[in-house]
Amino acid sequence: MTSALDTFPVTQMPADGHYGPAGIHGVSVRVFDPPALALLAARRGGASALTVAAHATLGLALADAPRLARANGLGTIGAGPGRWLVLAEAPEDLTARLAPLAAHAAITEQTDGYVGFELSGVRTRDVLAKGVAVDLDPAAFPPGAAATTNVAHINVTFWREPGEERFVFLVARSYRVAFARFLIASGAEYGIAFAHRG
Amino acid sequence: MRIPCPYCGARDASEFAYLGDATLTRPDPAAPDADEAFHAYVYLRDNPAGAHSEWWYHSGGCRRWVKVARDTTSHAIAGAELAGGAR
């Protein structure tokens, strides 16, 4: 990849720090472990009952579309027809909290399945253009829009947060180093700050 | 080529896995002519120049099987629908 990564083997997470020309800060990356994450999948014929139940018991508005919605400390991200990733803002037993929906949905623990990458900064979309084959123009991909796609041969689910240039990616845990390498190789041109949440 | 996934929107063909003819129906395994019918189902394919209904699996996206109407001579896609209806 770029000289920015020459000192890191593909088996090791790149160190926290700044990659790229000194004094240029185009994008910041923060790597985090999801506090709690689960997959909610409607059972056969259960999608509408699930939507009603989710709203009634948890106050969640489940849109059957690739979008992010937030309520009561939970974000729901449409990942496929009748399927949502549910991301908690703080650590909790998410499968227990979602248990009232079990009659209508399969609930699968995924807290450890993914690693989060939050990207922000004025050059975020320029970095992402190097791997994301989805139109990220605000008109086509406004805040709250989500997508599941392949980035540099890595499957990811991501969405755009409210705020000018902020995107959050969920990446399968075994690919986390590979995804970090994609970001640094692509972002070094614009100056990239890479950090793990403390 | 970009394929219009009904859930995800238009996506690059590299996100999809191709299977083929979407007009086939799995035969009744209990029918007396099941051997013949399965032979046809597994092996016999038309190779039309023009309109073709075919299965693509959106492995890189929503993981849905999508029935795509594609013209095999121009790659023009007339439409796409999810398999299995609403779940």
Place this chain on the structure above:
Amino acid sequence: MSRLPSGGRVDRARPLSFRFDGKTYRGFAGDTLASALLANQVRLVGRSFKYHRPRGILSAGPEEPNALVELRSGDRREPNTRATVAELYDGLDAASQNRWPSLALDALSLNGLVAPFLGAGFYYKTFMWPAKFWESVYEPAIRRAAGLGRAAPGKDPDHYDKAHAFCDVLVIGAGPAGLMAALAAGRAGARVILADEDFLAGGRLNSDVARIGDEPSHAFAARTVAELASLPNVRIMTRTSVFGIYDGEYGAVERVSDHLATPAPFQPRQRLWKIAAKRAILCAGATERPIVFGGNDRPGVMLAGSARSYANRYGVAVGKSVAFFANNDSAWTSAFDMKVAGVNVTTLIDIRREVAPALAARAKALGIDVRTDTQVTGTTGQPFGGALTGLSIRTGGRNGRLAADTLAMSGGWSPSVHLTCHHGGKPVWQEDIAAFVPGRTPPGLSVAGAARGTYGLGDTLAEGARRGTEAAGDLGFAAALPDLPATEDTPAGITAFWHVQGSKGPAFVDQQNDVTAKDLGIAYKEGFRAVELMKRYTTLGMATDQGRTSNVNGLAIMAELTGASIMETGTTIFRPPYTPVSLGVLGGHHRGKDFRPTRLTPTHAWAAEQGAVFIETGPWLRAQYFPKAGETDWLTTVNREAKAVRASVGLIDVSTFGKIDLQGRDVGAFLDRVYINTFSTLAVGKARYGVMLREDGIVMDDGTTARLAPEHYVMTTTTANAAKVFQHLEFCLQVLWPELDVTLASVSEQWAQIAIAGPRARDVLARVVDTGVDVSNEGLPFMGAIERTVMGGVKARLFRLSFSGELGYEIAVPARYGEALARALMTAGEEFGITPYGIEALGVMRIEKGHVSGNELSGQTSAGDLGFGKMASTKKDYIGRVMAARPGLKDPDRPAFVGFKPVDKGQRLRAGAHFLTIGAPADMAHDEGYMTSVAHSPHLGHWIGLGLLKNGPARIGERVRAYDPVRGNDFEVEVCSPAFIDPNGERLRG
């Protein structure tokens, strides 16, 4: 200097220094290498491909066939760079190619003297015999003599990038048509990308001297570009070549740093763009054609429009006395322009008897000598370097001579239709302009301006504006046609003319590949007349310039020979890429170890600490074995690991297996349909081994599936087939049986899974589970599967399974705890000497136990072949059942799964060896199967194997021949049960 005293779009306040063939020159910012060389009166810049003829600069653009140089030095050396598009930078270093010892004095120019023997097809005719000479003599000699530049000696030190872009309207080319198209669409609010391969937008507006409204054309271009740049919905990409159309997506290369000595830190050299555009407008302009006559390849002979471009855009006089040779009006305008700019234009030679009176009058007023009804029949040049000194001409029947150091020629213009061919469109011949224009265009692409044969400036601006308006309007934008400024249009009359008959010396058609008119005559005589055959036989148009200046002349000359029309003769079509694309940019960052992503297991760091040697298995890196100090080869290590497991206990990360959660009322029924055996009857808390088939009856995958709750199962797949099995299950649920209440979730990443095996495995497990968790033979019997906690409250799934044949467990914990679990197991097992083992030892033990794996699940084996026939339920249907009953798959003579041991226990078995009945000939007719897997068994002390042998299970005890001609092995083996150890399974039930 032949730099004109003023004018041009170069920045005379920014002088630049550069080197060519070791000599230092000066140019200006805004120059190309070609314009700077011409400004320094360097005319000889290279030697031709085959005959080593001296060559100069033919053009001022991407069509250049001759002025190819090696740009930069060392590992950044880039061969075959067109000097006409190489942007000058301070310190640029270039060298001429294909010459030895020097450009002016080239030893191999003798090839020119033997040219009669090097004509079309000479490779095929000359080097036929003797065959063995081809590799040893002919090919090396040809490669030395004929060739272009040299590749860089080492690894490219720069990096390359790839990116995606999206727009409503992509405008390809920023000349007059492209600027207006972008303006119309941009003002309407459409998202526009305007791409041009040049570093300066404007196209011919920078090379012509025309007035648009009340300003010069270059000022109009600059003002329009400024307006476009001010629109937030318009992106202008200069130095960007759109090279191909791929089903609605456009490939482009942006030369980010090619105009710099070295890229700025962290900047890529080039970037590949994949542009998804709803509409595209091709405004690629046109390329001028040379005229084919004797000696038309001398340095000093160039294209007329290019000569004008050097004067107007670069402020360079291409010569001290310039003559023109043409069949059309545009060359006259070029001559007038140059004369006005201060270039000494002496003569206008035109093949036509008459030209428009206005042109003749203007020539007279400017003092240019006009020779109509005249052809150039030959050229003379300097003794060294060959630069042009004079012309032989023929007016009517009379021959004459003219002195000139430059000849600017024009045979008319060829629209740049290349991209319109990328979906199979065939260009169409248009007689009145003597040119091919686009035929059927790719979906969503329209064409404007010279690229579709519209040459008048006013018409071009109008057509661009109209196409831009239409494209935006199609997409729902309220687009208004921009006001069109007034223009003074110049005449564009042409009389088709290709080849001066009876001229002196070789008349070149394709200057890059050294193809002459005579070669086309040979192709005609020998029957290679169809354009595709002519092209391949003569190599016309097959060089890196793809025949931009030669294709039309070549097929017109062939049409003359055959007497057919040009339309009947047809044209070859253009395929992507439009311009050479470096392999580096196609790879982007994906090179070396980053060729594809690497997947790391949850215990990777721990395994590395333990000294593991890793091996790639698909995208995964897995621990292969864990050498200890003093172990000098892998086999020693693997033997130790396998023995330690069988004697005490070992552990291995098995997280790479595919893991799928299945939930719903119908999971049991569903599993019954996808596995050959039954799962609906599986008790909660138990696991079962299952085999699944493809619908054609061949085994797809195997693994264990456990029932954690009445409506909750978890399936494991092999590492290699994880994605394939998931896709298959989704097909069954979404397409075949959408009525079933089953949902799938991949939990491969959620759970780290570690296997512990060996007689002390239970003791180790007991020390990591939480208080009160019963892992006794009763609490967790063989094939048990329970959810409990370990390491103080960590959720865990405990399975009692065995791949090694020993008492074994698999412990799944959330992936973040995988490494902690490995460490806890190491501590818990310390007193038993717990041994980490890798996939080599795992493989040894599964072979000893006779378990199948990837080598046996080869996509060619049925359940019966692998000994699973009795597992298949006869009480239900399942995927593959009907086809598995085909006579061919039921044939008792099919090779079937058995074990093998060498008769001579010292022999090393090899996978891939074929089995033959002893005494039978070693040929395919007597082939009886092959060895699929082998291992050295530390338990038995010799090599063992698994394989597929015709009628194998009935032949246990028999000896067969294991024949391996690839590695030269041929010895006897004994057929045996595949279970080499513990055939009754006492160890794993203990």
